[in-house]
Amino acid sequence: xxxxxxxxxxxxxxxxxxxxxxxxxxxxxxxxxxxxxxxxxxxxxxxxxxxxxxxxxxxxxxxxxxxxxxxxxxxxxxxxxxxxxxxxxxx
Numbered sequence: 416x417x418x419x420x421x422x423x424x425x426x427x428x429x430x431x432x433x434x435x436x437x438x439x440x441x442x443x444x445x446x447x448x449x450x451x452x453x454x455x456x457x458x459x460x461x462x463x464x465x466x467x468x469x470x471x472x473x474x475x476x477x478x479x480x481x482x483x484x485x486x487x488x489x490x491x492x493x494x495x496x497x498x499x500x501x502x503x504x505x506x
Contacts, residue, residue, distance in 0.1 A: 420467040421475045421505070429476035430505045431467055437499040438464040444493035444502060449486075450478050453493065465501065481506040 421430035431452075440463030445453045452471050458464050471478050479486075482504035486492035493502050 420472050428505045432503045433465055434501045435464040438501045440464050443496040447491050447496045448493050452478050
């Protein structure tokens with residue numbers, strides 16, 4: 416199942432998608448995120464998966480500067496450390 420976290424506002428679309436069917440819950444992306452927006456938690460099926468922290472979901476574009484603009488230029492980011500490629504960004 417894919418979970419979309421984020422929103423659309425006057426500046427554009429800001430969605431971070433997590434494919435929980437592929438997520439192993441390893442937490443590597445949590446450690447790699449410089450903004451600390453991710454966490455590992457139990458889903459509805461008692462599986463550990465990554466998610467955006469509840470308190471940051473409405474502030475996503477302000478807390479996460481975006482994969483394409485910032486994180487893709489870093490050697491270590493939530494995309495590069497994930498062994499199953501579960502996270503995508505729209506910005």
